[in-house]
Amino acid sequence: xxxxxxxxxxxxxxxxxxxxxxxxxxxxxxxxxxxxxxxxxxxxxxxxxxxxxxxxxxxxxxxxxxxxxxxxxxxxxxxxxxxxxxxxxxxxxxxxxxxxxxxxxxxxxxxxxxxxxxxxxxxxxxxxxxxxxxxxxxxxxxxxxxxxx
Amino acid sequence: xxxxxxxxxxxxxxxxxxxxxxxxxxxxxxxxxxxxxxxxxxxxxxxxxxxxxxxxxxxxxxxxxxxxxxxxxxxxxxxxxxxxxxxxxxxxxxxxxxxxxxxxxxxxxxxxxxxxxxxxxxxxxxxxxxxxxxxxxxxxxxxxxxxxxxxxxxxxxxxxxxxxxxxxxxxxxxxxxxxxxxxxxxxxxxxxxxxxxxxxxxxxxxxxxxxxxxxxxxxxxxxxxxxxxxxxxxxxxxxxxxxxxxxxxxxxxxxxxxxxxxxxxxxxxxxxxxxxxxxxxxxxxxxxxxxxxxxxxxxxxxxxxxxxxxxxxxxxxxxxxxxxxxxxxxxxxxxxxxxxxxxxxxxxxxxxxxxxxxxxxxxxxxxxxxxxxxxxxxxxxxxxxxxxxxxxxxxxxxxxxxxxxxxxxxxxxxxxxxxxxxxxxxxxxxxxxxxxxxxxxxxxxxxxxxxxxxxxxxxxxxxxxxxxxxxxxxxxxxxxxxxxxxxxxxxxxxxxxxxxxxxxxxxxxxxxxxxxxxxxxxxxxxxxxxxxxxxxxxxxxxxxxxxxxxxxxxxxxxxxxxxxxxxxxxxxxxxxxxxxxxxxxxxxxxxxxxxxxxxxxxxxxxxxxxxxxxxxxxxxxxxxxxxxxxxxxxxxxxxxxxxxxxxxxxxxxxxxxxxxxxxxxxxxxxxxxxxxxxxxxxxxxxxxxxxxxxxxxxxxxxxxxxxxxxxxxxxxxxxxxxxxxxxxxxxxxxxxxxxxxxxxxxxx
Numbered sequence: 001x002x003x004x005x006x007x008x009x010x011x012x013x014x015x016x017x018x019x020x021x022x023x024x025x026x027x028x029x030x031x032x033x034x035x036x037x038x039x040x041x042x043x044x045x046x047x048x049x050x051x052x053x054x055x056x057x058x059x060x061x062x063x064x065x066x067x068x069x070x071x072x073x074x075x076x077x078x079x080x081x082x083x084x085x086x087x088x089x090x091x092x093x094x095x096x097x098x099x100x101x102x103x104x105x106x107x108x109x110x111x112x113x114x115x116x117x118x119x120x121x122x123x124x125x126x127x128x129x130x131x132x133x134x135x136x137x138x139x140x141x142x143x144x145x146x147x148x149x
Numbered sequence: 150x151x152x153x154x155x156x157x158x159x160x161x162x163x164x165x166x167x168x169x170x171x172x173x174x175x176x177x178x179x180x181x182x183x184x185x186x187x188x189x190x191x192x193x194x195x196x197x198x199x200x201x202x203x204x205x206x207x208x209x210x211x212x213x214x215x216x217x218x219x220x221x222x223x224x225x226x227x228x229x230x231x232x233x234x235x236x237x238x239x240x241x242x243x244x245x246x247x248x249x250x251x252x253x254x255x256x257x258x259x260x261x262x263x264x265x266x267x268x269x270x271x272x273x274x275x276x277x278x279x280x281x282x283x284x285x286x287x288x289x290x291x292x293x294x295x296x297x298x299x300x301x302x303x304x305x306x307x308x309x310x311x312x313x314x315x316x317x318x319x320x321x322x323x324x325x326x327x328x329x330x331x332x333x334x335x336x337x338x339x340x341x342x343x344x345x346x347x348x349x350x351x352x353x354x355x356x357x358x359x360x361x362x363x364x365x366x367x368x369x370x371x372x373x374x375x376x377x378x379x380x381x382x383x384x385x386x387x388x389x390x391x392x393x394x395x396x397x398x399x400x401x402x403x404x405x406x407x408x409x410x411x412x413x414x415x416x417x418x419x420x421x422x423x424x425x426x427x428x429x430x431x432x433x434x435x436x437x438x439x440x441x442x443x444x445x446x447x448x449x450x451x452x453x454x455x456x457x458x459x460x461x462x463x464x465x466x467x468x469x470x471x472x473x474x475x476x477x478x479x480x481x482x483x484x485x486x487x488x489x490x491x492x493x494x495x496x497x498x499x500x501x502x503x504x505x506x507x508x509x510x511x512x513x514x515x516x517x518x519x520x521x522x523x524x525x526x527x528x529x530x531x532x533x534x535x536x537x538x539x540x541x542x543x544x545x546x547x548x549x550x551x552x553x554x555x556x557x558x559x560x561x562x563x564x565x566x567x568x569x570x571x572x573x574x575x576x577x578x579x580x581x582x583x584x585x586x587x588x589x590x591x592x593x594x595x596x597x598x599x600x601x602x603x604x605x606x607x608x609x610x611x612x613x614x615x616x617x618x619x620x621x622x623x624x625x626x627x628x629x630x631x632x633x634x635x636x637x638x639x640x641x642x643x644x645x646x647x648x649x650x651x652x653x654x655x656x657x658x659x660x661x662x663x664x665x666x667x668x669x670x671x672x673x674x675x676x677x678x679x680x681x682x683x684x685x686x687x688x689x690x691x692x693x694x695x696x697x698x699x700x701x702x703x704x705x706x707x708x709x710x711x712x713x714x715x716x717x718x719x720x721x722x723x724x725x726x727x728x729x730x731x732x733x734x735x736x737x738x739x740x741x742x743x744x745x746x747x748x749x750x751x752x753x754x755x756x757x758x759x760x761x762x763x764x765x766x767x768x769x770x771x772x773x774x775x776x777x778x779x780x781x782x783x784x785x786x787x788x789x790x791x792x793x794x795x796x797x798x799x800x801x802x803x804x805x806x807x808x809x810x811x812x813x814x815x816x817x818x819x820x821x822x823x824x825x826x827x828x829x830x831x832x833x834x835x836x837x838x839x840x841x842x843x844x845x846x847x848x849x850x851x852x853x854x855x856x857x858x859x860x861x862x863x864x865x866x867x868x869x870x871x872x873x874x875x876x877x878x879x880x881x882x883x884x885x886x887x888x889x890x891x892x893x894x895x896x897x
Contacts, residue, residue, distance in 0.1 A: 013687075013694070013695075014690070017691065017694040017695070017698075097730070117726075118686060118689050118693050118723050119693055120695075120719070123690070
């Protein structure tokens with residue numbers, strides 16, 4: 001069964017480009033979009049509008065750092081604290097090449113840090129590579145049966 | 150009657166140690182009695198000059214131990230007792246009255262008291278001007294002197310008046326310089342003795358203890374140089390030698406009498422000119438034949454001399470004040486200039502005339518660490534540094550002044566024409582921070598009255614100083630000395646130093662504030678670049694992205710021209726992204742902390758070169774040589790960037806050559822290594838070499854060779870942070886070579 005790709009991106013242009021790139025990559029996975037950190041957490045923690053969604057983690061989270069409300073690094077740290085989400089693959093996909101961000105990302109436990117290239121062909125390639133790797137090639141961590149309270 | 154013992158006269162020894170105040174004898178033109186008070190308040194003689202017996206026509210035995218009343222009468226005795234009572238320990242002579250002795254001789258009585266002793270001197274009376282005339286003269290002269298403010302005129306007037314009043318042939322006024330040498334500033338000469346105007350007398354002519362005595366007692370007279378001294382006699386072991394400082398009859402040193410004879414003077418008289426408690430000079434009167442002048446006339450001359458001294462004092466003070474005020478104004482101007490300039494040093498160096506005026510110097514120098522700025526007439530820079538270093542190394546105090554620098558520093562003999570005199574202030578113990586003022590040599594001819602050095606001879610086992618024999622003019626050419634620095638000028642320099650210290654301190658505080666502000670600004674800049682890295686990139690990415698999508702998804706609807714336009718949009722957006730990245734990288738270099746360690750340049754170059762070849766030079770003919778490269782200390786990542794930039798450039802600019810020839814080398818030059826990258830590529834016009842390393846500067850059109858123009862600026866920044874420099878040479882179409890230097894590591 002194909003798990004979805006969770007794309008967390010607030011900028012509408014970046015969102016459109018990313019979705020277009022994912023579409024052109026030929027991946028069959030569903031893409032779930034969260035527009036900010038709060039929505040991302042709602043999805044991952046079965047809250048808010050996602051309260052009754054079917055159980056299961058996405059194949060990979062493509063996470064931008066600069067997000068309104070709850071920013072990317074905060075989301076990442078919350079993911080890593082949660083037992084069920086600790087091994088969830090997270091790729092930080094962001095504009096910043098600042099050393100401090102890269103370091104923070106890895107320290108908080110991201111699996112990869114990708115700087116969005118300006119040249120669009122490169123961008124498509126990067127998205128495609130990521131998608132193909134994490135959503136297809138990589139063996140996802142088995143998820144634990146959640147005990148219903 | 151107790152047995153008599155002559156009070157022993159002192160032996161002649163070294164002049165300065167001669168105890169001239171206790172000669173133990175009197176001159177022949179009078180006699181002396183020393184009284185003590187008895188239990189019954191009677192005056193008893195405890196010491197007397199031997200010649201008293203002759204004068205009083207009684208035996209010495211009757212005099213010593215005898216009572217005043219018996220010897221001189223009840224009247225005089227009570228007068229003397231009253232005198233003793235009213236002026237105990239007076240330490241200054243006082244005219245009592247005249248009297249006629251039993252022999253019929255007229256004598257003048259002059260008294261003073263010393264502790265428990267009353268000294269009475271009986272001086273032979275002389276025919277001279279009447280008291281009325283004397284008084285009139287003195288009043289006139291005082292009135293005259295009070296109106297004169299020029300010291301020269303003052304000197305001429307007083308010598309003329311004293312000459313007229315006393316009849317002495319030659320009256321001189323001389324003043325003493327810092328070392329005690331005397332210069333005759335005025336002379337009134339009747340013609341019988343040689344003229345001495347402007348002549349110099351060495352300090353040794355008046356030994357130290359004489360000067361001391363002349364301060365205590367302002368008058369002295371020797372009416373006849375060939376007098377026979379009369380020793381003082383005291384009762385057996387009863388009295389200590391009499392301190393004759395205040396005596397008018399004091400017998401003078403035999404050396405002095407010989408000096409007088411050598412000068413051709415038979416009689417002499419002198420008055421001390423005391424200004425501000427110091428011996429400023431003397432009025433000396435000389436006569437070719439014996440001559441005496443009564444005490445009251447001498448006393449009158451002393452009054453006139455004191456008026457002159459007061460005038461001199463007032464004049465000096467006024468002159469000093471005026472000078473001090475003038476210099477203070479100069480100082481104030483300089484301080485104002487310094488506070489107005491951004492770099493306070495400019496305040497000094499932009500006004501060299503003022504700096505020199507502060508000390509009335511002809512040259513000045515400002516030394517601060519390695520900076521050495523010269524103003525006016527100075528030794529050359531090497532010379533100034535030598536002097537400045539000597540000052541520091543010999544631990545000179547904050548202020549040093551000399552008019553004879555070569556006597557302290559023999560090397561200064563090379564700079565006599567500019568730096569015979571030096572006035573220097575030091576503003577820091579730790580750093581080189583000094584201001585030096587210079588004065589040139591002032592060659593003067595000093596006319597000494599006779600060869601100025603005293604000769605020493607040995608007579609009977611004791612060393613004797615021979616007074617000068619010849620007073621013929623003896624010229625000395627004074628060399629290696631400048632005009633002396635006045636006390637006022639030295640004070641001005643000291644004041645200036647204090648003011649400068651204050652300014653420097655304040656500047657240091659300002660700098661500390663600025664550093665704090667800079668720190669804050671830097672932090673703001675960091676925050677700024679951080680948002681640039683996010684915020685600027687995104688729009689360029691969007692432009693590029695949607696333009697590409699347009700090309701990909703709608704190409705069938707686009708004309709060729711349309712497609713071309715879109716290409717341009719895409720390229721520009723991408724280039725903008727690259728620029729942003731370059732800019733951010735460039736600014737990061739300044740912000741990053743250097744991680745210093747030993748870096749072997751050779752393997753680093755080979756590693757970078759391999760990357761450049763594989764990434765940028767596929768399919769090209771290349772000849773690459775790399776000489777032996779040394780070890781340096783630096784940040785390996787930043788140095789990698791340097792090599793990347795330089796080698797990448799070399800690769801780029803040789804792209805049009807069939808064979809790209811690139812050479813990397815290094816050599817040692819004194820305290821640094823110099824690295825070079827040489828290529829046989831397009832080169833550049835060497836006239837613009839200085840623009841190469843500027844940010845975003847390009848010397849080629851972008852169609853010829855792509856690039857942001859920031860690579861070399863990066864190189865310069867990185868190398869600058871490592872303490873080195875960058876430069877290049879090129880020739881159009883004949884290749885280029887880029888150099889950078891790095892310090893040789895000290896302890897690797």
